[in-house]
Amino acid sequence: MKHSFLKLLTAILLLAVGFSGLTSCKPKGTQSAAGGDAAKAYVAPGKYDEFYSFVSGGFSGQMSVYGLPSGRLFRVIPVFSVDPEKGWGYSEETKPMLNTSHGFVPWDDLHHISLSETKSEHDGRWVFGNANNTPRIARIDLKTFRTVEIIEIPNSAGNHSSPFITENSEYVVAGTRFSVPMGDNQDVPINTYKENFKGTVSFIGIDKTSGEMNVSFQIATPGINFDLARAGKGRSAGWFFFSCYNSEKANTLLEVNASQKDKDFIMAVNWKKAEEYAKAGKGVKKQVRYAHNKYNESTHSATSEIKNEVLVLDPKDCPDMVYFMPCPKSPHGCDTDPTGEYIVGSGKLAAVIPVFSFAKIEAAIAAKNFDGTYDGIPVLKYEAVLHGEVQKPGLGPLHTEFDGNGNAYTSFFVSSEIVKWNVKDLKVLDRVPTYYSIGHLSVPGGPTSKPHGKYVIAYNKITKDRYLPTGPELTQSAQIYDISGEKMKLILDFPTIGEPHYAEAIPASMIMKNSQKIYKLEDNKHPYAALGDDNAKVVRKGNEIHVYMTSIRSHFTPDNIEGVKLGDIVYFHVTNLEQDWDVPHGFAVKGIGNAELLIMPGETQTLAWKPEKAGVYPMYCTDFCSALHQEMQGYIRVSPAGSNVPLTFSTGTNLPATTPAATGQPSTK
Amino acid sequence: MIFGSLLLLGSCNNNSSTESTSTSADVPAAGGQEAVQDDVSQKDVVKVAVGSPDHTTLVAALKQAELVTSLANAGPFTVFAPTDAAFGKLPAGTVDGLMKEDKKADLQNILQYHVTTSALDIKFLKDGMNLGMVNGDNLTISVKDGKTILNGSATIVGSVRASNGWVHVIDGVLLPPAKK
Numbered sequence: 069m070k071h072s073f074l075k076l077l078t079a080i081l082l083l084a085v086g087f088s089g090l091t092s093c094k095p096k097g098t099q100s101a102a103g104g105d106a107a108k109a110y111v112a113p114g115k116y117d118e119f120y121s122f123v124s125g126g127f128s129g130q131m132s133v134y135g136l137p138s139g140r141l142f143r144v145i146p147v148f149s150v151d152p153e154k155g156w157g158y159s160e161e162t163k164p165m166l167n168t169s170h171g172f173v174p175w176d177d178l179h180h181i182s183l184s185e186t187k188s189e190h191d192g193r194w195v196f197g198n199a200n201n202t203p204r205i206a207r208i209d210l211k212t213f214r215t216v217e218i219i220e221i222p223n224s225a226g227n228h229s230s231p232f233i234t235e236n237s238e239y240v241v242a243g244t245r246f247s248v249p250m251g252d253n254q255d256v257p258i259n260t261y262k263e264n265f266k267g268t269v270s271f272i273g274i275d276k277t278s279g280e281m282n283v284s285f286q287i288a289t290p291g292i293n294f295d296l297a298r299a300g301k302g303r304s305a306g307w308f309f310f311s312c313y314n315s316e317k318a319n320t321l322l323e324v325n326a327s328q329k330d331k332d333f334i335m336a337v338n339w340k341k342a343e344e345y346a347k348a349g350k351g352v353k354k355q356v357r358y359a360h361n362k363y364n365e366s367t368h369s370a371t372s373e374i375k376n377e378v379l380v381l382d383p384k385d386c387p388d389m390v391y392f393m394p395c396p397k398s399p400h401g402c403d404t405d406p407t408g409e410y411i412v413g414s415g416k417l418a419a420v421i422p423v424f425s426f427a428k429i430e431a432a433i434a435a436k437n438f439d440g441t442y443d444g445i446p447v448l449k450y451e452a453v454l455h456g457e458v459q460k461p462g463l464g465p466l467h468t469e470f471d472g473n474g475n476a477y478t479s480f481f482v483s484s485e486i487v488k489w490n491v492k493d494l495k496v497l498d499r500v501p502t503y504y505s506i507g508h509l510s511v512p513g514g515p516t517s518k519p520h521g522k523y524v525i526a527y528n529k530i531t532k533d534r535y536l537p538t539g540p541e542l543t544q545s546a547q548i549y550d551i552s553g554e555k556m557k558l559i560l561d562f563p564t565i566g567e568p569h570y571a572e573a574i575p576a577s578m579i580m581k582n583s584q585k586i587y588k589l590e591d592n593k594h595p596y597a598a599l600g601d602d603n604a605k606v607v608r609k610g611n612e613i614h615v616y617m618t619s620i621r622s623h624f625t626p627d628n629i630e631g632v633k634l635g636d637i638v639y640f641h642v643t644n645l646e647q648d649w650d651v652p653h654g655f656a657v658k659g660i661g662n663a664e665l666l667i668m669p670g671e672t673q674t675l676a677w678k679p680e681k682a683g684v685y686p687m688y689c690t691d692f693c694s695a696l697h698q699e700m701q702g703y704i705r706v707s708p709a710g711s712n713v714p715l716t717f718s719t720g721t722n723l724p725a726t727t728p729a730a731t732g733q734p735s736t737k
Numbered sequence: 738m739i740f741g742s743l744l745l746l747g748s749c750n751n752n753s754s755t756e757s758t759s760t761s762a763d764v765p766a767a768g769g770q771e772a773v774q775d776d777v778s779q780k781d782v783v784k785v786a787v788g789s790p791d792h793t794t795l796v797a798a799l800k801q802a803e804l805v806t807s808l809a810n811a812g813p814f815t816v817f818a819p820t821d822a823a824f825g826k827l828p829a830g831t832v833d834g835l836m837k838e839d840k841k842a843d844l845q846n847i848l849q850y851h852v853t854t855s856a857l858d859i860k861f862l863k864d865g866m867n868l869g870m871v872n873g874d875n876l877t878i879s880v881k882d883g884k885t886i887l888n889g890s891a892t893i894v895g896s897v898r899a900s901n902g903w904v905h906v907i908d909g910v911l912l913p914p915a916k917k
Binding site: 585586601620621622646647648649651669693694695696699720 | 773775777778779781810811812813854855856858861900901902
């Protein structure tokens with residue numbers, strides 16, 4: 069049995085080799101290890117990838133940065149979840165970034181990515197991510213690859229339909245996934261959903277120069293669920309399209325009750341008009357509470373401000389601003405093609421992919437070609453706005469991206485495949501399996517007016533049997549396909565962090581030249597910075613001990629500290645004096661109920677520690693910095709509450725021993 | 738084994754796949770960390786020496802001794818950097834002799850005796866202190882009349898902070914103790 073199996077295997081191998089020898093010539097040398105199509109994903113050691121890919125971390129709350137086509141992971145940027153490795157949410161400076169109207173929130177679920185755009189093309193300045201659970205949007209600066217701003221979205225619950233962006237980064241949007249009771253009395257029976265629950269979509273303005281976000285206005289909507297969204301571009305640039313489900317307004321067992329109707333909606337918003345209404349004072353200012361958190365790269369510190377007001381536009385008072393377009397069966401993805409003329413809706417349960425025409429939408433609005441209203445909002449006639457339907461494309465369409473050649477690529481969760489089709493004639497051109505259960509997909513530049521094409525990356529939910537198993541929980545994964553030819557070709561699988569949802573990719577050349585190397589010490593305005601060993605000191609303020617500490621290869625100043633007493637809170641303000649790229653220092657203290665610090669060159673970060681027991685505590689540099697990294701260490705002595713050990717600090721010299729140093733006993737007076 | 742040889746038979750010369758491997762144009766130059774393009778960070782100890790008009794002999798010697806890559810590392814280093822004049826005080830022909838290929842090991846030994854792997858501000862150099870140098874030998878510090886002197890023979894005449902340590906300029910060349 070075993071023998072015949074081996075024979076069979078040998079035969080198959082011989083056949084395979086024979087075929088490959090006959091049909092194609094494989095490369096030599098290192099590349100033959102990654103022969104054939106796989107060589108297209110091979111980036112030799114020391115060579116750079118062609119694209120950066122920013123991948124949502126899903127339930128990890130973070131965003132990861134990969135190179136394409138190699139699939140190499142470069143960095144995980146902490147965004148909505150604490151990250152003890154980087155001190156994110158643990159250092160005094162970063163804690164305010166995770167403040168919300170609910171207080172400090174240490175976790176969230178980041179689903180979607182938006183790279184900033186100018187004229188509907190990527191400009192490489194910022195990347196935005198959404199918090200799906202406690203509604204927020206974060207902005208990451210692509211010079212530092214750090215989260216520099218987080219704004220909470222009021223009147224929202226489940227910020228899923230976010231943070232999609234307009235053609236010149238005027239706004240990112242935030243549509244609420246859950247409709248909820250709003251206003252003064254939110255303590256209502258859940259089964260009063262139909263009368264008491266409402267939705268909103270928010271437009272978050274972005275400052276052209278600084279990137280700073282601001283909740284410019286919200287549009288009040290019926291109590292339905294917003295899923296995804298895309299801005300128009302080109303001719304449709306002043307519009308935004310939001311997919312919505314649960315037009316049934318169900319509040320329980322949605323998998324059945326929100327699937328009763330044949331069609332839900334795509335909500336078309338004329339945001340230019342909404343902007344005019346907001347400026348003209350058509351909105352109502354509502355009292356709310358939301359946090360706006362900003363990181364200052366000069367003080368190396370975040371601040372959190374609670375804001376109390378938001379401008380809400382009601383479509384009833386703002387004609388010609390909002391329309392509904394019927395869309396089959398609980399649409400999920402809602403994507404506009406590079407020209408902005410076609411809007412693709414993907415009904416999760418639909419047997420077709422409807423493609424809407426913006427020219428037809430405009431004509432239908434002009435002709436008032438309506439099919440009644442929904443909660444007072446005009447519903448456009450399906451046939452009047454439809455460009456056409458892709459027939460029998462696959463099962464469970466979710467999302468669509470585009471190449472620069474008039475083709476669309478749609479992911480199908482249920483049938484685990486990507487289907488390529490022509491946007492104009494709606495004919496299916498190719499299909500490839502994904503392994504398995506694809507969610508989002510991404511083409512470099514895919515959501516812009518000028519896609520770079522070349523690759524489509526599948527982000528898969530299930531990887532059963534694709535990798536070495538790791539117990540009940542398996543890695544999630546990405547798969548990259550070459551789309552330069554007529555047929556899509558799988559060239560690489562690579563694992564991802566958390567659960568990847570949406571991702572965007574951008575040419576490396578647009579970002580790498582701006583990447584910051586160090587923080588300049590002369591620009592460090594941190595109030596507790598010690599800009600040089602000579603400025604290091606330890607200061608007592610009541611029961612607070614402030615250690616103005618410096619770190620440089622390979623010592624801390626000070627590295628011997630005495631005179632801390634139980635009941636004190638010690639703040640280690642560590643300034644990294646290095647002015648050298650890629651030389652962070654770390655800092656940790658034994659027994660600390662906190663994280664480490666990772667301090668970049670020229671930066672100051674603070675770790676708070678409340679010692680609970682008298683003794684001598686070691687502290688050390690946690691980031692391998694130098695040949696004598698292991699020597700980069702020190703001690704801090706903690707004495708009982710009544711001790712008279714004076715506050716002293718030093719580096720490189722031994723101060724005279726203090727009495728009663730030998731025993732550390734409190735004085736008896 | 739059979740499989741491998743078949744693979745060889747099945748392969749042939751072509752470059753069809755190399756196109757995909759060269760990607761972004763900005764590819765780092767070959768070499769160690771001394772080749773990293775960086776105009777923002779402070780200069781490392783090698784760049785400090787290269788930038789000094791008084792250290793041409795030292796820089797040439799560091800290159801000949803193949804120490805440039807190591808000294809561009811994270812270190813940190815304290816480099817005692819003899820000036821050209823200091824090398825000039827050696828007996829005639831000494832430097833030229835050391836620059837010969839077959840004397841590379843001797844040159845490395847001498848240069849490594851000028852480097853220690855910690856970044857020492859001059860204020861840390863105390864009278865009577867011993868420093869373990871990269872070549873394995875010790876060096877003795879003395880401080881007299883405010884002057885910091887090494888092995889009683891070379892005086893520190895200036896100090897420059899570098900990204901990966903300190904360069905202390907000295908007026909004499911340090912010679913490692915004779916091998917026992």
